[in-house]
């Protein structure tokens with residue numbers, strides 16, 4: 698069966714994890730009731746928003762509460778969850794971390810944002826990750842990255858040259874750069890000949906109005922689902938055979954000449 702992917706484009710309540718857990722639980726329940734989704738995707742920092750000055754108080758200790766929450770819902774509804782990202786606190790630091798759970802509620806992978814976004818002060822409060830976001834879900838080789846990461850094509854390429862056929866992007870991307878968001882996502886899909894599933898947030902906080910426009914783009918660069926700026930959700934069925942077809946029609950991966958790219 699071909700996977701149906703749903704991006705839940707939330708309006709996140711600033712600095713209020715308990716409210717946000719509850720609203721995500723409700724939205725996931727509604728999504729499962731209304732649509733036959735196999736993979737649900739959430740946006741970036743969905744428990745706290747960008748309330749970075751209060752992370753000591755509101756970041757999730759070792760990500761435990763979020764992991765239990767996502768695992769419980771994944772198992773209850775037998776869905777895969779690409780769980781956006783949350784602020785994860787350890788004794789040493791706070792990271793912007795994505796968790797993925799499968800339909801049995803089992804932990805699949807975690808990825809911490811590599812490129813911290815200075816324009817939103819991340820470098821003052823967060824520590825960058827060090828590992829790739831490669832994982833497999835529904836038997837599909839996938840990668841997860843976080844927001845500003847999409848401005849680094851070499852980072853995305855490092856995942857697709859290792860087999861990723863679907864790129865999940867979770868974000869809190871502001872409205873003034875909506876055209877960058879749409880263009881960068883479409884470019885990443887075309888140049889990597891992969892699906893791009895991008896879940897942004899809606900609404901605003903004290904400093905930003907966010908763009909929404911979550912998108913699902915096929916490996917030819919065609920946008921197959923796109924939200925507007927409001928909170929809501931989008932869904933699309935994907936077929937990884939299309940990745941193989943596009944890659945054989947224009948064999949970009951075979952034609953690369955990495956020895957010249959240094």
Ligand SMILES: NC(=O)CCC(=O)C(=O)O
Pocket residue numbers: 741814817843844845846848868869870871874877
């Ligand atoms: N949360 C983010 O990483 C935002 C990135 C962004 O807005 C950009 O323009 O890049």
